[in-house]
Amino acid sequence: MRTLISTAFISLDGVVEAPGGEPGYRNAGWTFKDVEFVPEAFEIKGREQEESTAILMGRVSYEAFSPVWPDMEEFAHYKTMPKYVVSTTLTDKDLVLNWGETTILRSLDEVAALKETEGGPIIVHGSASLNHSLSDAGLIDRYHLLVYPLLLGAGKRLFSTTDKDTQKLKLVEHEAYANGLQKNVFDVVH
Numbered sequence: 597m598r599t600l601i602s603t604a605f606i607s608l609d610g611v612v613e614a615p616g617g618e619p620g621y622r623n624a625g626w627t628f629k630d631v632e633f634v635p636e637a638f639e640i641k642g643r644e645q646e647e648s649t650a651i652l653m654g655r656v657s658y659e660a661f662s663p664v665w666p667d668m669e670e671f672a673h674y675k676t677m678p679k680y681v682v683s684t685t686l687t688d689k690d691l692v693l694n695w696g697e698t699t700i701l702r703s704l705d706e707v708a709a710l711k712e713t714e715g716g717p718i719i720v721h722g723s724a725s726l727n728h729s730l731s732d733a734g735l736i737d738r739y740h741l742l743v744y745p746l747l748l749g750a751g752k753r754l755f756s757t758t759d760k761d762t763q764k765l766k767l768v769e770h771e772a773y774a775n776g777l778q779k780n781v782f783d784v785v786h
Contacts, residue, residue: 598710599717600652602727603644603740604754611751612724618660623748631744632775640740640779645673649716652707655683657722658698666695680718682707682726704733711735728756731763738783739765745776 605615605627617625651674653661658681665671679698681691691698701707707730710718720727720736730736741754769781 597712598649598715599737600707600711600720600730600735601644601648601717601738601740602720602730602736602754603640604722604727605742605744606754607744607746607748607751609747609749610753610755611748612722612754613748613751621751623751626746626748627744630746631777634773634775634777637742637771637773637775637777637779640742640781644719644740645671647717648677648719650678650680650710650718652680652682652710652718652720652723652726654723654726655681655686656725658683658686660722662692662695666692680707680710682723682729704729704735707735708733724752724754727754728758731756732758732760734786736784737786738768738781741778741780741782743778743780745778 604612606612607626611623614621614624615627617628658679666675676696679696680701681698682701682704684702686700688700691700701710720730727736764785765782766785767780768783769779771779773779
């Protein structure tokens with residue numbers, strides 16, 4: 597069974613919206629505008645590319661990343677990695693041609709089936725709505741969180757607000773950095 601890892605830049609109050617400056621959100625770009633850059637805090641991002649064997653994302657994140665990431669040197673490893681997009685509306689003709697193999701999944705059942713295949717970890721980037729659904733379905737195995745010392749107020753949140761039983765997490769790696777950023781890696785206790 598493959599491990600499904602949700603990775604996120606997240607504010608202290610749980611917001612994950614527009615960390616890289618995507619338009620339409622009042623605090624867009626909060627990961628680089630409001631906190632001093634400390635390179636060692638991002639070591640986990642390089643490790644994610646080395647260790648993951650596939651990317652999973654929702655349609656909105658795919659549409660945001662696919663025009664940009666294929667040509668970015670810092671995401672070169674992701675270009676050759678299989679990508680899976682969970683969408684009920686995206687079609688094959690909507691997929692970019694310069695980003696390698698991409699498969700559209702139509703349901704969480706298909707995500708669960710993907711997890712049952714042979715292979716290494718699957719990384720989920722962005723995709724707030726998809727993260728809610730994956731968490732509610734018990735499909736996430738680990739969280740890689742870079743927590744920013746910011747309170748952003750309104751915005752898309754990583755965690756679902758569904759009324760459900762407590763989900764236990766086990767802290768397996770953590771570090772705090774001089775700029776207030778915290779790395780927290782949690783395994784989901786299934």
